[in-house]
Amino acid sequence: EAQVTQNPRYLITVTGKKLTVTCSQNMNHEYMSWYRQDPGLGLRQIYYSMNVEVTDKGDVPEGYKVSRKEKRNFPLILESPSPNQTSLYFCASSAFRDSEAFFGQGTRLTVV
Amino acid sequence: LAKTTQPISMDSYEGQEVNITCSHNNIATNDYITWYQQFPSQGPRFIIQGYKTKVTNEVASLFIPADRKSSTLSLPRVSLSDTAVYYCLVGTEGKLIFGQGTELSVKP
Numbered sequence: 001e002a003q004v005t006q007n008p009r010y011l012i013t014v015t016g017k018k019l020t021v022t023c024s025q026n027m028n029h030e031y032m033s034w035y036r037q038d039p040g041l042g043l044r045q046i047y048y049s050m051n052v053e054v055t056d057k058g059d060v061p062e063g064y065k066v067s068r069k070e071k072r073n074f075p076l077i078l079e080s081p082s083p084n085q086t087s088l089y090f091c092a093s094s095a096f097r098d099s100e101a102f103f104g105q106g107t108r109l110t111v112v
Numbered sequence: 113l114a115k116t117t118q119p120i121s122m123d124s125y126e127g128q129e130v131n132i133t134c135s136h137n138n139i140a141t142n143d144y145i146t147w148y149q150q151f152p153s154q155g156p157r158f159i160i161q162g163y164k165t166k167v168t169n170e171v172a173s174l175f176i177p178a179d180r181k182s183s184t185l186s187l188p189r190v191s192l193s194d195t196a197v198y199y200c201l202v203g204t205e206g207k208l209i210f211g212q213g214t215e216l217s218v219k220p
Contacts, residue, residue: 004155033208043156043199043210059209090155092208098144101208103155 002027006091006104013081013111021076021107023091029102031094032074033058034066036087043090049074050097081111116200121215130187132214134200137181143203145176145183150197150213159198160185190218 004025013019025032033048035058045058049068063085065077074093078085088108094101117135124130136145144163148156160167162174162183173186187194197213 035208035210042212043208045208088153092155098146098161098203100146100158100161101148101156103157106153106155108153 002102004091004093004102004104006089006107009105009107011107011109013109015082015111016080019078019081019109021078021089021091021109023074023076023104024072025074025093025102026072027093027095027102028071029093029095030071031096031101032068033092033101034064034074034076035090035092036060036085037090038087046076046089081109083111085109086111115209116202116211118198118200118211118214120212121217123217123219124190125219126191127189130190130194130216130218132185132187132198132200132216133182134185135182136200136202139180139202145174145180146201147172147174147185148199148201148210150199156199156210187216190216192218192220194218 007022034046035043037043044060046064047058047066049055052071055066088106090106091104092101146161147159149159150156160172160174162176164176167174175184195218197215199210199213
């Protein structure tokens with residue numbers, strides 16, 4: 001089954017404790033991206049990647065890092081999480097630039 | 113990337129046809145128009161995409177006039193399960209810029 005898998009689904013952590021949210025797709029897609037969704041602010045793109053070893057900033061990249069060492073994986077790294085990064089995060093992938101994007105089930109992160 | 117404008121919310125009743133219009137005055141020549149649906153706490157789901165005229169699939173139709181400055185998503189005979197937020201996106205270039213979307217509420 002074609003899918004984008006994020007882990008974990010839920011995470012509660014403390015300020016400053018590094019964490020990684022994993023994202024994997026099994027569709028051999030070129031494009032992958034991360035979004036956060038907050039009430040009243042909608043979905044905002046954090047980072048995106050157009051291919052292996054190619055990443056670029058989205059609209060809200062501060063406080064996040066990503067890497068794309070393999071085509072299927074695109075982890076989101078929070079080196080020193082802060083409470084303002086409490087949010088619902090989505091990973092997405094698509095075959096090429098304008099094609100249908102597939103989203104993961106989301107990761108609800110709480111930073112206390 | 114073209115900015116989109118759509119109504120914040122719409123109400124409908126089961127069995128009715130719902131049309132959601134999106135304005136994208138600055139659309140570029142090579143931009144596609146794409147619509148997504150999102151349920152609470154779930155990731156957006158692709159509904160339909162088009163470039164010009166009319167596109168239809170098993171769940172919706174997309175109408176795009178000749179000037180392409182707007183588009184209309186048409187949902188035939190909505191049901192309670194169509195209650196969701198609908199997003200219109202124009203252009204990607206690797207980035208999906210989501211606006212506020214239209215919150216559709218379908219009532220019995």
